[in-house]
Amino acid sequence: MTTGTETAPFRRAIGIEDLGDGRFTAELGQHWTVGPKAHGGLLLVLLTRAGLARLAADAPGAAPDPLAIAADFLRAPDPGPVEMTTEVLKLGRTASVVQVRMTQGGKAMLAATVTGGVLPADEPQYAELPEMAAEPPADAFDPGSAETVFGLSTSCDLRFDVSSTAFMRRAQAAPVVRGWTRPRDEPTDVLYALMAGDILPPTVFNVGGRFGWAPTVQLTALLRAKPAPGWLRVESRSRTVAGTWFDEDATVVDAAGRLVCQARQLALAPLPR
Template sequence: MTTTGTATAPFRRAIAIDDLGDGRFGAELGPHWTVGPKAHGGLLMVLLAQAGLARLAADAPGAAPDPLAVAADFLRAPDPGPVELTTEVLKLGRTVSVVQVRMSQGGKAMLAATVTGGTLPDAEPHYADLPDLPADPPADAFDPGSQEKAVFGLSSSCDLRFDQASMPFARREQGPPVVRGWTRPRDEPTDVLFAMLAGDILPPTVFNVTGRFGWAPTVQLTALLRAKPAPGWLRVESRSRTVAGTWFDEDATVVDAAGRLVCQARQLALAPLTD
């Protein structure tokens, strides 16, 4: 299995899994889908979903469930390299099915999650309260991939743009814990799995509050998928409700090019202690 930041359809290649039998799957964490030296949390969520959905499809032949929710505890931070995903079906149902997925690396547990599968709605919503962001990034949006040394390794594998007005930390200033941006995959359609990844793609909102930079490890992350996205850019807004001690929360809202909510993500994370 090869994972590269420059090959055709890099997202699809990065989330490929191998069926090892007995409900086990193998995957390779590539060097590009990272934040610093560690594997990107959004990509790990997608791999958990991939394994869970593959197990559900195997146990119910003919079914092709959509991801409805993924709730994951981040026990350790895996490095680039091989991982194994072990699955156990908790429920097979007509409307909702649930499978438990564990990710391990080098014999150690890395993540533990439940993946809920079903059918995503395609009807227009009765009500929606969504962030006010243009469908496409404006000309002055910051492209992290344009930097000679990108902090976000994944900016070499997908298109990213950040709203500079919502990133005072980049100017060594402080401001409210709200960050906005846009993202889309390269050389492939925008799908629901990429929408899940987008729920964890922006810089930590806590940077705006503390003025500190560094690794902000996720402790728990839950993604709710709400619809299959339309082609084009995904617009993302992430905000914290409380920053207290070393802990902060983030709520991310992902809206597709048609103005429809496609993913909600909430996480609990640890703030960087030093720059």
Template sequence: MTTGTETAPFRRAIAIDDLGGGRFAAELGPHWTVGPKAHGGLLLVLLTRAGLARLDADAPGAAPDPLAVAADFLRAPDPGPVEMTTEVLKLGRTVSVVAVRMSQGGKAMLAATVTAGVLPDDEPQHADLPDLAPEPPADAFDPGAGQSVFGLSTSCDLRFDESSMTFMRREQGPPVVRGWTRPRDEPTDVLFALLAGDILPPTVFNVGGRFGWAPTVQLTALLRAKPAPGWLRVESRSRVVAGTWFDEDATVVDAAGRLVCQARQLALAPLG
């Protein structure tokens, strides 16, 4: 379990134990949370690790990288132990697929499919990416400074682009937020890029004073390349905020300027 102050807190937080028979166990720590609930990005990473471990057990080395993760959030797990069961749906030369179910206390929490293969090393022929500096500027907001209650900032480095987060000034603005993140005391890898697709505050906070818990209902992430060392820059935006629902598209770009993760989710908006 991570305390948020030890070395390599991300790697510790995503540790899994092989229980045999395609079953895996993990411990959700108290610092990778949003409020009292486990962070959705970290849950995706744990599901992915279990799925990749199952595929590697059945066909060693055949599908080393996650290509896509699609998850339905059935309930929100609390910090504490969880169990994951896996079922291989396809073993292929290019693409393999495994279903992963997460439970806690005998109740189903998340259901996902992990699509795996080999991430490309080629330079992209086309890329339409957000205009963000490779590293956070000196005036970027650090949610881990002072009396912050943003739990994730105790476990990884985070910086927010305040100009995009109008809610921090008690103003309204477009549902677009931007920031930077990187793990602490360990390399930036594809699993942290996956987590970064759900790392920023909800875009809906900028719209109409909607603050509070915004639970994810469904999230699909595409992994596009292995990230270069250093900061990841992230932009999240909503296309439609309507009634109790909003969508969110996140784009994650590495320090070398390559797209490494795209994440789209459907979530419930907090009450105004």
């Protein structure tokens, strides 16, 4: 179980144990949470690790990169043990696909498909990226220094762009939030880039007093490249907030200015206050 003072808290939090027969177990810690529930981005990483481990076991000598993960959030797991079962749907030369299901206490929590292959190393021929500094500016907000600590800031480095977090000033603005993140005491790798696609506060917080728990219902993430060392810059934006639903698109760019992750989710919006 991870704590805010351990070395490499992200790596510790995503440890999995092979139980054989395509089954894996993991322990959800107390610090990678949103309120009392496990953080959705961390759950994606655990599902991805289990799926890639199964693909590597079925194709000895292969070490596939994660290319995509599509996950349905059926229930929100609590801190504690979870079990993951895997089923290979395709083993291919370019892309392989494995189904992963996560359970806790005998109940289904998440169901996902993980696509593995080889991430490109070439420079992109075209990229349309958000305009953000490679590192957080001096006036970026550190949620770990606040009186009410944003939970994830105890286990990773986070900074918020103050111009995009109107909800922190009890104001309203467009549903766009920007920030920066990096792991502590370990390299910035592709699995951390995956988690970064769901690491910022919900964009809907900026809209009409909608502040509170905003559970993800479905999330699809695409990994585009292995990140360079250093900070990841993240921009999340909603296209539509309607009724009880909102969408959120996250773009994750590494320190070298390369797109490393895209994530799109459908989530439940808190009721206006």
